[in-house]
Amino acid sequence: MQDAPIVSDDRQEADRLGAVRALGVLDGPVDDPRFMRLVRLAARLFDAPKAAIALVDERRVWRVASIGYASPEAPRRGDLADRVVVTGAPADLASPIRDDQGRVLGAMVVEGPGLHGPASEEDRQALEDLAHMAAEALRASRPDTARMLQTERLNLAIAAASLGEFEWDFRRDVVRVSPRLAKITNIAPGELPAEKGQTLYRHLHPDDRERVRESVTAQLREADRYDVEYRRPLDNGEEIWNRDSGVLLRDAQGEPTYLIGIVQDITERKGQEAQRESLVAELDHRIKNLLTVVQSVAAQSARKSASLDVFLKTFAARLKSMSSAHDLLSAARWRGATLARIAAAELGGLAPTQTRWDGPELFLTPRAAAALSLALHELAVNAVRYGSLSTENGKVEVVWRRTSEGGFALEWLETGGPPATAPTTKGFGATLIEDVVGRELGGSARITYRSAGVTAMIQGAASALADGPPEEPVSAAPERIVETVVAADETIRPGAIVGLKVLIVEDSLLLALELEAGLEDAGVEVVGCAAELGEALSMVDRDFDVAVLDADLNGQSVAPVAEILRGLGRPFVFATGYADKAAPMGFDAPIVRKPYNVHQIARAVAGVTGRA
Numbered sequence: 001m002q003d004a005p006i007v008s009d010d011r012q013e014a015d016r017l018g019a020v021r022a023l024g025v026l027d028g029p030v031d032d033p034r035f036m037r038l039v040r041l042a043a044r045l046f047d048a049p050k051a052a053i054a055l056v057d058e059r060r061v062w063r064v065a066s067i068g069y070a071s072p073e074a075p076r077r078g079d080l081a082d083r084v085v086v087t088g089a090p091a092d093l094a095s096p097i098r099d100d101q102g103r104v105l106g107a108m109v110v111e112g113p114g115l116h117g118p119a120s121e122e123d124r125q126a127l128e129d130l131a132h133m134a135a136e137a138l139r140a141s142r143p144d145t146a147r148m149l150q151t152e153r154l155n156l157a158i159a160a161a162s163l164g165e166f167e168w169d170f171r172r173d174v175v176r177v178s179p180r181l182a183k184i185t186n187i188a189p190g191e192l193p194a195e196k197g198q199t200l201y202r203h204l205h206p207d208d209r210e211r212v213r214e215s216v217t218a219q220l221r222e223a224d225r226y227d228v229e230y231r232r233p234l235d236n237g238e239e240i241w242n243r244d245s246g247v248l249l250r251d252a253q254g255e256p257t258y259l260i261g262i263v264q265d266i267t268e269r270k271g272q273e274a275q276r277e278s279l280v281a282e283l284d285h286r287i288k289n290l291l292t293v294v295q296s297v298a299a300q301s302a303r304k305s306a307s308l309d310v311f312l313k314t315f316a317a318r319l320k321s322m323s324s325a326h327d328l329l330s331a332a333r334w335r336g337a338t339l340a341r342i343a344a345a346e347l348g349g350l351a352p353t354q355t356r357w358d359g360p361e362l363f364l365t366p367r368a369a370a371a372l373s374l375a376l377h378e379l380a381v382n383a384v385r386y387g388s389l390s391t392e393n394g395k396v397e398v399v400w401r402r403t404s405e406g407g408f409a410l411e412w413l414e415t416g417g418p419p420a421t422a423p424t425t426k427g428f429g430a431t432l433i434e435d436v437v438g439r440e441l442g443g444s445a446r447i448t449y450r451s452a453g454v455t456a457m458i459q460g461a462a463s464a465l466a467d468g469p470p471e472e473p474v475s476a477a478p479e480r481i482v483e484t485v486v487a488a489d490e491t492i493r494p495g496a497i498v499g500l501k502v503l504i505v506e507d508s509l510l511l512a513l514e515l516e517a518g519l520e521d522a523g524v525e526v527v528g529c530a531a532e533l534g535e536a537l538s539m540v541d542r543d544f545d546v547a548v549l550d551a552d553l554n555g556q557s558v559a560p561v562a563e564i565l566r567g568l569g570r571p572f573v574f575a576t577g578y579a580d581k582a583a584p585m586g587f588d589a590p591i592v593r594k595p596y597n598v599h600q601i602a603r604a605v606a607g608v609t610g611r612a
Contacts, residue, residue: 016085016103020055023105023138026062030072034137035065038108042130043067045123046093048110053097053134054081055106064138068112081107090124095131100139108134168194168259175199184242184265185232205231205239216246224248229266241270312597337369338362339408343398346376354389359400362408368464371440372410378429379412379456388417388453406462407443414453422449433458496611497602498523503547505529505536505561506575507554515548518598524605536561540568546609548601551576562587571608573601 020026035053043051050068054061061079063072076082083091084107090096093110108131164181168174175194182189185203192199201209208230219226227245234240246261302311342364343357364372376398380389388394394417400410414420423430430447433456438445442461447454502524506512509531516526527544530536533556536549540561547565549558549572558574565572566587574591590604606612 016105017057019099019101019103020057020105023055023141025064025138025141026055026057030063031065032141034141035134038130038134038137039065039067042108042110042127045126045130046110048093048112050112051110052081052108053106053138054079054109055097056081056085061106080109080111084109090128093124093127095124095128097131097135097138099135105135105138107131164263166200166261166263168197168200168261170256170258181263184263203232205233207231212244220248224250240265240267242266337364337366339364339372339400339410342369342373343376346373346380347396347398354392354394355396355398357398359398359410360402362400362402363466364460364464365466368441368460371437372458372460375433375437375445375456375458376412378433379454382429382454383414383417386418387420388414391417393417394453403459407460407464410458410460412454412456412458414455417453419451420449420454493606493612495523496606497609499525500546500605500609500611501525501527501544502605503528503530503539503542503544505531505547505553505558506550507531507552508550515598515601519602519605522598522602532556533558533560537564540564544570546570546605547572548605549574562589573604573608575601 039051039053043049048068050066052063052066052069054063054066056062056076056079058076060076061074061081063069063074066072080092080094084094084096085104088096088104091107094107096104097106097108098104108127110127164184165178166181167176169176173194173196174191176191177185177187177189179189181187187199187203194200197213201213204212212228212230215228216226219228225245225247227243229241229243231239232242243264243266244261245264246259248256249258249260251257339359339362340357347355347357380396383389383394383396388396395415397413397415398410399413400408403409433447434445437458441458441464443459443464445456445458447456497519500523502519504512504515504519504526506515506529512529512531516529519526527542528539530539531553533553536553536558537560547561547570549562551558551574562572562574572587572589574587574589575596576591576593590607592600592604603612
């Protein structure tokens, strides 16, 4: 037979002490009527001046209920209850109180002079019965575990939500403030004179007191509950926001007796709301400004264009430049953009082997970045059409430096191209550079036409520069979308896409209509236009040669459609307005960035169908 495991005395005592604590009565209220009935019976049974239900912990005896003792607490050593716990058996007139696992938690104790002779066996058996009843009463009083867990969860939720409680006793006109509420409001914890509510209202911001009082009164009158928000000033001059919710309790006659309330610190939430409102206002302001700029650029481009076709190409190119500047600003959270990135965005895709830019690291404000981006775009377009980039040997060099006044000076220099001659009339591009850009940069701009090529000097004031954003880890930098079809790739062979069947997936109705009309003008048959992901998925089995896919369809990625098309072996083109990883990557397909024109889409379609 296998021996039973040996449990050490220390292990047994630790187990017993855990059971004593689990009762939840140590250091709690004493002389509960349930226990006092048993104590009185024991004292009367033995005609004794002292009787108690005693529990024993590490160093003391705690009398849950007692008669004849000066204090509920006594040292453990030498106490009669301690002898019972140590021996695990009755001692004199003390009988063990055991739990349902047989552990001795304490004793039913009777002691003192006045006993009528030695106790009989029947008396001792009656004492054991009382000890057994005391054990049952203790078990019944033990806190319910599920209720304790629920209480603890509630306490955690209250703490996490920055909540504090109070109770207003109308009859005594006192308010009880919880320690949690004291931490939130700096009102002293405990019971305070309510002064008809003045104690609570006194801590509100003076400008909010009357409003809150009227609101609380009206809400209580209507529904016996209220919910208000208000400010509260701090000693350091700052303000915090509180939300206060309460319920009115009434007696049987309908008279108010208590107001129970909860106060929450909502300062962080109010700060977030104010920040959102500020961001929305700023966004509204920027959108209106952007629309005004687009309207102005459209009007000026139309006024200076010789034909509708020239206007459309010029206007689309300028919008593209504005979009590139927007991407740079967005990447820097609209704090600005570096001059080097602006130059790279405007020159990098035109003629990589014929352009160069160099200068110190300068970070421009959003306004200055947008203006300079347009200026470099106008100079680059002019160089491609008439200047040094119209030949294979021409060069464009852009250099900049800081000025002694704290601003910057940028020089545009063209060499190796045809001789430059000043135009007979000043076009919008020149006006944009010399007048608008100079003013937006707080400086000046001047174009010079020399026989060797065009030069331009652009100067910006110190106000055009901003502190650069904090450097981000390389791993945190978002993956940029590489546009594979740019404005310079618009030219395609005449009739290259005639007869192709195209599926358009685009959630913007106006853009889809414009794209459909443009492609049909080029001889394409549009077999369908889908604006939603589900609609697009239902069209993939139609007969078409190529698809144009908007990367994002009302917040849903078009990747499932692209995956199906790739599996079917059908070519497709991505069109996207995103500058980061929001577009579906990992597909071998051309990417056209918005704002685009029909020519770029046609070029991409021709490329993927082998008709370029």
